[in-house]
Amino acid sequence: MSDxxxxxxxxxxxPTAYPTSKQARAGAKRATKDFATHLAEAQGLLVSxxxxxxxxxxxxxxxxxxxxxxxxxxxxxxxKGSRDSLVLVEDLALVVNIPNRTVITAVDGPSMRERVFTNxxxxxxx
Numbered sequence: 523m524s525d526x527x528x529x530x531x532x533x534x535x536x537p538t539a540y541p542t543s544k545q546a547r548a549g550a551k552r553a554t555k556d557f558a559t560h561l562a563e564a565q566g567l568l569v570s571x572x573x574x575x576x577x578x579x580x581x582x583x584x585x586x587x588x589x590x591x592x593x594x595x596x597x598x599x600x601x602k603g604s605r606d607s608l609v610l611v612e613d614l615a616l617v618v619n620i621p622n623r624t625v626i627t628a629v630d631g632p633s634m635r636e637r638v639f640t641n642x643x644x645x646x647x648x
Contacts, residue, residue, distance in 0.1 A: 527645035567593060568624040573616070576628045582614060596620060604644035611648045615639070 567575070577584070591611045594627070599607040599620050606626070609616045613631035617639060618624065629637055 539589050566623055567596060567618075568622070570624055570626055573625040580628070580630050580633065582628060582630050584614075588612065588614070591648040592616060592618075592625075595646040596623060598648075599646050600643050602644065604646075606642045606644075608639050608642045608645040609648060610645065617642060 536611045539631055576582075588611060592609055595611065595619055596607070597608070597624070604620045606618055607618050609618050615629045615634055617626045617636070
């Protein structure tokens with residue numbers, strides 16, 4: 523018998539400190555959401571990535587009171603059986619998919635002048 527020992531290295535694994543690409547994308551999505559988006563989602567209204575980009579790029583300020591009015595408008599549209607609704611609140615227009623409770627896009631007052639809203643079946647002024 524010999525005194526030679528064979529060293530077998532442990533299997534190579536991915537360090538847990540480095541997220542997978544799927545985890546990294548999910549983290550990036552969470553990082554880009556602002557307070558208004560988190561507030562809306564906490565109150566039962568999702569904000570699509572497109573709408574979030576519009577809110578951010580147009581620097582549209584949203585308060586809890588504004589989100590409350592938007593939620594009331596969405597509830598009114600849902601009660602009437604709407605599917606895709608234009609919600610007008612203050613100086614803001616949102617297209618909302620009512621069954622999914624998802625904001626599809628957002629337009630502020632100055633940008634509304636040249637816009638045509640299509641594929642909606644209702645409008646709610648809140």
